[in-house]
Amino acid sequence: xxxxxxxxxxxxxxxxxxxxxxxxxxxxxxxxxxxxxxxxxxxxxxxxxxxxxxxxxxxxxxxxxxxxxxxxxxxxxxxxxxxxxxxxxxxxxxxxxxxxxxxxxxxxxxxxxxxxxxxxxxxxxxxxxxxxxxxxxxxxxxxxxxxxxxxxxxxxxxxxxxxxxxxxxxxxxxxxxxxxxxxxxxxxxxxxxxxxxxxxxxxxxxxxxxxxxxxxxxxxxxxxxxxxxxxxxxxxxxxxxxxxxxxxxxxxxxxxxxxxxxxxxxxxxxxxxxxxxxxxxxxxxxxxxxxxxxxxxxxxxxxxxxxxxxxxxxxxxxxxxxxxxxxxxxxxxxxxxxxxxxxxxxxxxxxxxxxxxxxxxxxxxxxxxxxxxxxxx
Amino acid sequence: xxxxxxxxxxxxxxxxxxxxxxxxxxxxxxxxxxxxxxxxxxxxxxxxxxxxxxxxxxxxxxxxxxxxxxxxxxxxxxxxxxxxxxxxxxxxxxxxxxxxxxxxxxxxxxxxxxxxxxxxxxxxxxxxxxxxxxxxxxxxxxxxxxxxxxxxxxxxxxxxxxxxxxxxxxxxxxxxxxxxxxxxxxxxxxxxxxxxxxxxxxxxxxxxxxxxxxxxxxxxxxxxxxxxxxxxxxxxxxxxxxxxxxxxxxxxxxxxxxxxxxxxxxxxxxxxxxxxxxxxxxxxxxxxxxxxxxxxxxxxxxxxxxxxxxxxxxxxxxxxxxxxxxxxxxxxxxxxxxxxxxxxxxxxxxxxxxxxxxxxxxxxxxxxxxxxxxxxxxxxxxxxxxxxxxxxxxxxxxxxxxxxxxxxxxxxxxxxxxxxxxxxxxxxxxxxxxxxxxxxxxxxxxxxxxxxxxxxxxxxxxxxxxxxxxxxxxxxx
Numbered sequence: 001x002x003x004x005x006x007x008x009x010x011x012x013x014x015x016x017x018x019x020x021x022x023x024x025x026x027x028x029x030x031x032x033x034x035x036x037x038x039x040x041x042x043x044x045x046x047x048x049x050x051x052x053x054x055x056x057x058x059x060x061x062x063x064x065x066x067x068x069x070x071x072x073x074x075x076x077x078x079x080x081x082x083x084x085x086x087x088x089x090x091x092x093x094x095x096x097x098x099x100x101x102x103x104x105x106x107x108x109x110x111x112x113x114x115x116x117x118x119x120x121x122x123x124x125x126x127x128x129x130x131x132x133x134x135x136x137x138x139x140x141x142x143x144x145x146x147x148x149x150x151x152x153x154x155x156x157x158x159x160x161x162x163x164x165x166x167x168x169x170x171x172x173x174x175x176x177x178x179x180x181x182x183x184x185x186x187x188x189x190x191x192x193x194x195x196x197x198x199x200x201x202x203x204x205x206x207x208x209x210x211x212x213x214x215x216x217x218x219x220x221x222x223x224x225x226x227x228x229x230x231x232x233x234x235x236x237x238x239x240x241x242x243x244x245x246x247x248x249x250x251x252x253x254x255x256x257x258x259x260x261x262x263x264x265x266x267x268x269x270x271x272x273x274x275x276x277x278x279x280x281x282x283x284x285x286x287x288x289x290x291x292x293x294x295x296x297x298x299x300x301x302x303x304x305x306x307x308x309x310x311x312x313x314x315x316x317x318x319x320x321x322x323x324x325x326x327x328x329x330x331x332x333x334x335x336x337x338x339x340x341x342x343x344x345x346x347x348x349x350x351x352x353x354x355x356x357x358x359x360x361x362x363x364x365x366x367x368x369x370x371x372x373x374x375x376x377x
Numbered sequence: 378x379x380x381x382x383x384x385x386x387x388x389x390x391x392x393x394x395x396x397x398x399x400x401x402x403x404x405x406x407x408x409x410x411x412x413x414x415x416x417x418x419x420x421x422x423x424x425x426x427x428x429x430x431x432x433x434x435x436x437x438x439x440x441x442x443x444x445x446x447x448x449x450x451x452x453x454x455x456x457x458x459x460x461x462x463x464x465x466x467x468x469x470x471x472x473x474x475x476x477x478x479x480x481x482x483x484x485x486x487x488x489x490x491x492x493x494x495x496x497x498x499x500x501x502x503x504x505x506x507x508x509x510x511x512x513x514x515x516x517x518x519x520x521x522x523x524x525x526x527x528x529x530x531x532x533x534x535x536x537x538x539x540x541x542x543x544x545x546x547x548x549x550x551x552x553x554x555x556x557x558x559x560x561x562x563x564x565x566x567x568x569x570x571x572x573x574x575x576x577x578x579x580x581x582x583x584x585x586x587x588x589x590x591x592x593x594x595x596x597x598x599x600x601x602x603x604x605x606x607x608x609x610x611x612x613x614x615x616x617x618x619x620x621x622x623x624x625x626x627x628x629x630x631x632x633x634x635x636x637x638x639x640x641x642x643x644x645x646x647x648x649x650x651x652x653x654x655x656x657x658x659x660x661x662x663x664x665x666x667x668x669x670x671x672x673x674x675x676x677x678x679x680x681x682x683x684x685x686x687x688x689x690x691x692x693x694x695x696x697x698x699x700x701x702x703x704x705x706x707x708x709x710x711x712x713x714x715x716x717x718x719x720x721x722x723x724x725x726x727x728x729x730x731x732x733x734x735x736x737x738x739x740x741x742x743x744x745x746x747x748x749x750x751x752x753x754x755x756x757x758x759x760x761x762x763x764x765x766x767x768x769x770x771x772x773x774x775x776x777x778x779x780x781x782x783x784x785x786x787x788x789x790x791x792x793x794x795x796x797x798x799x800x801x802x803x804x805x806x807x808x809x810x811x812x813x814x815x816x817x818x819x820x821x822x823x824x825x826x827x828x829x830x831x832x833x834x835x836x837x838x839x840x841x842x843x844x845x846x847x848x849x850x851x852x853x854x
Contacts, residue, residue, distance in 0.1 A: 011797070024791075026702050027680045027688060028695040034685070052689060054696040097681035098688050127681065151689075 028054060030095035034069060035154025037139020038116055039105030044075045046105075047082045048140045050152045051090065052098070069152040071143045079119055096125040100158040102132050102175075103139040103194075106214060114182055114212035121179045128176040131158055134207035134214060136195030145201060153201060160203055161192050168227070168235035168255075170203065181328065182212060186346040188324035190226060193217055210324035218314070225314030228256070228276065228307060229327050238280070240302045248287045250299060252280040254307070254361070263333040265340050270353040272329050278307065281365035296363050304359040315355050325350045384463040385478050385485065389414065392470075399470055404430065406437025410480040411447075414466070419473035421492035428453035429475065429488060444482035452477075456489035472546070495520065503626065504603040504768055509641040513603045518548055518622040524605035525552055525620075529612060533557075539570050541584070545577035548622040549584060552608075557615045557842070557850045562631060562812050566617050581624040588619075588630065590810065595775040598811035600632040602769075607641045615848035631812035633845070635820065635831060637772035638662065643834040651834040661763035666776050666802075668760045669706045670783035670795055672753070676702035678791035690752075697747030703788040705749060709757040710781065712739055717761065818845040 037048035053068040072089050076082030087094060102120070104113050113132075120126045135142055143153050150156035165172035173191055181189040190206035197204075206218040206226060218226060227234040235255050242248035258277035263270060280303050282291070291299075318326050324347065334341040389412050392399040402413040411433060415425065432451045436442060442451065448459055460469075461484045466476055473491030498520060501513035514521045522536055533555040541549050551566055569588045578584060585599045586592065599619075602608045603626055608618050611629045619628040638658045643651040676695065680688050698705060716735045723731055739757075743749040760780070764773045779802055786794040809816035819827035822845075830839045840854045 024677050024701075024703075024788075026695065027676050027692045028698070030680075030692075032689065032692060052692065054693050095680065098685040100685055 025093065027095070029092055031090040031092045032095045032098045034098060034152050035101040035103060035143075035157070036096075036099055037103045037105065037135075037143060038108055038113075039139050040108040040111055041075065044077055045079060045082045045108075046073065046075050046140070047086045048073045048143055049086070049094075050143055050154050051094075069154075071140070073140055079116070094125075096123075097127065099126060099130060099154070101154045102130055103135045103142060103157070104132065105135055105138045107138075109134045109207065109209070109214035112211070112213045113209070117175060117179055117182060117212065120175050126175070128174065128179075130175045131161060131172060131192070132175055132178060133157060133161070133192045133194050136193065136204065141196065142194070142201060145196065145199065147201070156201060157194055160201075164203065165231075168231055168233050170223070171206070171227070171230055184328065184330060186325070187328045187330045188215075188318070188322060188326040189328070190218065190230075190326050208318075208322045208324075208326055210322060210326075215324070216322050218317075222310075222314065224307075225310035225312075226326075228311055229259075229274070229314075237283075238303055238306055240299055240306065242285075242289075243298055243302070245287075245289075248285055248289065250285050251283045252299075252303060252363070253283055254278050254280045254303065257362075261329065261332050263329065263336050265333075265337050270333060270344075270349045272332075272353055272355045274311065274355065274357045276307065276311075276357070276359045278303065278359060278361040280361050280363045282363060291366055296366070300361045300363055303361040303363075307361070308357050308359045311357050311359075312355070315357075319351050319353070319355075323347070323351055329353075382481060382483060385466075386480070388463055388466055389478065397467075397470075402430065404433055404437070406433065406442055407439065408441055411437075411442075412478045412480075413475055414470055414478070415475040415490065416470055416473065419492065420475060420490045424454070424490050424492075425475060429477065429490070433477075442479070444477075444479050444484050444486065447477065447479070448486050452486070452488060454488040454490065458487045459484050460487060461485070493517065498524070501603045503601070503770065504607065506604065506640065506642055506768075508645045509604060510606045512605050514605060514608070514620070514625045514627055516623050516625050518550065518620055521605070521620050521627065522550060522552070525609060525612070525618070528605065528609040529554070534612075537567065539567075541570065541573050541575070542578040543574070543576050545579070547578040549578070550620045552612060552618040552620060553616070554612060557613070557848050558617060559615060559847050559849065561847075562617060565812055566619070566630060570619075578621060579623065581619065581621040581626050581628050584619060584621055585628055588628075594809060595778070596634065596806065596809060596816065597637075597769075597771045597775075598630070598632065598809070598816070600629040600637060600769050601626045601771055602629050603627075604641060607768075610641065610644065613853075615842050615846045615850075631814045631846070633811060633814060633818050634772070634806055634816050637769045638767055639831065639834065640768035644836060648833055648835045648838075652832055655832055655834070658766045661766040662773075662776060665760050665763035665773070666780055667783060667795070667799070668756055668763075669710055669780060670787040670798070672756050673702050673706050673784060673787045674792045674795050677788070682792075691750075694750040694752045698750050698753075699748070703784070705753055706756075706784055706788075707781075709739070709749060709753050710760070710784065713757050713761045714777070814845050819843065 032052040034050045034052060039046045039048070049072050050069040051072055053070050055068055072086065074082055074085035074089060076085055120130060121128070145153060147153055147156050150159055161170060161172055164170040170192060171190065173189065178189060178191070181187055188208060188210040190208055193204045193207040194201060195204045196202070203220070204217070205220040205223055207214055208216040208218060224236055227236060233256065235253060238252045238254055240250045240252060242250065255278070256276065257279045258275070260275040262273045264273065265271070280300070315327070318324065329350065330341070330346045333346070389401055392414055393401050398416055400415055400417050404411040404413065413425070413429060429452050432453060433442070433447060436451050444459070448457065466485070469476055469487050475488045475490045477486040477488065495517040496515055498512045498515055500511040504513070512524055514524065526534065531554055535553055535555050537551045539549040539551070540546050549570060551563070551570065553563055566588065570584070573584070573587045575583070581601070585597070589598055602611065602618070608627055608629065612618050616632070617630050619630065621627070638655065643654060675683060676691060683691070695702070700708065716731060720728055720731050739749070740754055744751050744754060764777055767773050783795065783798045786798040790797065807815070807817045807821050815822055818824070819831065824844050826841065827843045827845065830841070830843070833839070840852060842848045842851055842853055
């Protein structure tokens with residue numbers, strides 16, 4: 001009997017000593033933070049956040065309850081200090097498990113956000129799938145906007161970026177990915193850039209981060225090149241004007257069939273070869289015309305050229321203007337030439353790297369425009 | 378008067394005093410006296426008078442009657458025998474037989490005039506079914522045996538009889554097919570039945586307790602069966618059916634865990650429906666066991682495991698609840714268990730009242746008063762509903778108890794405790810045996826063929842009997 005119980009006892013003693021499950025606290029007795037803003041105000045760190053306001057159901061209303069939020073702001077000379085003040089203004093212990101977005105103010109982003117990422121990376125409270133964004137305006141200003149489209153600013157930003165990323169129109173880098181880029185050193189990365197326009201919170205493009213410091217912004221209209229290089233399944237729309245008839249425009253939806261990035265090291269220079277196979281589907285023409293095989297070929301070339309140009313431009317910008325490898329080509333080079341990678345300084349090597357881009361496009365869907373049809377009238 | 382005869386007369390004298398409730402009917406015929414001993418309550422009076430008294434009196438008017446003559450050519454009873462042991466007389470009478478003694482004979486006749494009040498074969502009450510015959514077992518053993526015999530006309534069908542209970546002398550029959558059932562199981566069951574030494578057996582539950590491996594095992598190792606077709610299905614599979622006199626629930630041994638979630642319907646219905654309902658039953662069993670505990674784990678310890686929107690929904694629904702999640706769950710589960718217990722015990726006429734009270738008090742008032750979160754009501758009722766899915770309800774009883782264990786251990790240790798508790802249950806299940814068969818077969822030890830047959834439950838695909846039963850005849854088709 002004792003022998004039987006001893007096993008049971010061992011398991012219980014182990015569980016008692018090894019678990020840290022003594023933090024019993026019901027979820028409704030916690031301050032649930034939906035989004036966190038981090039900014040620099042004068043020489044102090046500013047923590048702002050949206051905390052869920054839990055509203056009890058009104059006896060006879062049959063309506064589903066929706067969460068509401070209130071904003072809090074706290075300051076401190078460092079994170080710990082700011083956090084003490086932050087905890088001091090909240091009625092319950094702050095619960096960060098629901099936090100969807102962390103918004104960095106431009107001032108703070110320019111100073112460097114690595115320390116905050118390390119904080120998120122090492123503290124268990126946060127989800128590692130958190131979305132980091134950089135805001136043109138101060139996070140407090142963002143939080144002050146009355147959101148009608150969603151539960152809160154945090155949810156609005158997260159949902160906007162998420163839906164755009166799902167349809168291949170932006171990137172959704174989570175904290176885990178950013179941390180791995182930071183760990184790679186020498187490479188930059190991009191984060192979604194948001195701001196306020198006409199009283200609405202909008203997605204503005206990408207914030208370019210070098211050494212985790214904001215060095216520039218890629219506008220929404222220029223993001224195509226970045227997406228062709230970085231997005232998992234970019235689906236973009238390309239408007240190609242008819243080579244013969246200017247006013248007619250062919251609207252294509254392009255999708256990547258194959259993306260191949262190879263690196264080389266020749267004459268002490270890094271060579272990066274990017275091969276892109278695109279599938280394009282003709283969605284419609286501004287003025288419907290029959291499309292001949294010849295024209296299809298021509299259009300394919302034009303799309304390829306356009307995409308190539310987009311990519312070249314953005315790569316050139318990253319080499320010259322941002323001077324950092326925001327596309328993480330270093331990962332490919334390091335895998336192919338680990339020894340050379342150790343010797344060279346990638347940041348400098350990338351600036352002078354030869355980048356060759358080849359794009360092949362195939363129009364797979366002509367939207368029922370018969371290539372053999374003759375014009376009847 | 379002969380020596381034996383004296384002893385008989387003494388017996389008759391003692392019985393005549395009326396202490397034993399034995400009636401003595403004295404008949405005077407031509408040359409001597411005849412005595413008929415019987416218990417009035419157990420005896421069919423019509424048979425007694427028409428088939429025994431009447432022929433004896435008529436024949437005895439003008440012919441000499443001997444005991445042999447009465448036995449062979451006078452009385453009309455089908456089930457009769459002769460004996461000369463005076464000590465057995467009492468036993469026979471108590472079993473409902475009538476004894477005929479002649480004043481000058483050394484033997485006596487035992488005639489079966491037993492009459493028992495029995496209810497007619499009716500639809501099953503415990504093991505209800507949608508598709509399947511409605512003739513279920515009754516409290517009468519002969520009826521039950523006849524229901525089996527009528528379905529299985531195999532000459533190798535065996536019905537071994539036992540008399541258990543020093544005082545109740547209850548008949549127990551072990552039914553199996555000799556050339557299918559594993560001999561080891563048959564011998565083991567018979568051995569265990571032989572070893573039973575108790576004053577009385579009133580229900581098959583008594584027998585079940587005696588043939589178990591260990592009194593403290595939580596999960597039942599013998600199934601109960603009320604439908605005669607299910608019993609036959611089990612017998613055909615190579616199992617043993619134990620029928621107890623006075624009990625409408627027969628026992629089936631050996632039985633593994635997953636077989637408790639099998640119903641007759643599965644075998645009669647479409648293959649896809651069988652698979653679907655099996656999955657449904659298994660997930661329901663899982664829900665009944667774990668849902669409330671998981672709620673505690675999620676609300677109180679690891680809210681992070683849910684997507685943000687869900688967490689917000691739970692948090693909002695719990696805002697007014699004054700108790701913590703653990704107490705809330707315990708209270709709700711307690712209330713639902715009380716409701717269940719009350720609805721079983723209550724007379725049918727007031728049964729409806731309890732459901733109204735339950736629905737209003739728990740469903741509406743508690744939520745409106747902000748004492749219980751609406752989500753908790755859903756969880757408690759779902760877990761309650763899920764505990765009714767098994768055809769053999771006995772498997773759900775341990776689940777109901779273990780549910781509380783899971784809630785307690787999760788309330789203390791969070792998801793770690795949940796895992797701990799769940800592991801204990803699985804280990805317990807895997808280490809049990811039912812008459813030497815691993816309780817978790819055919820999952821552990823794994824047997825693909827058996828598992829496939831179990832899930833498909835299709836007689837067309839089931840060519841072999843379950844391997845774990847190790848039957849003599851292994852093929853079905």
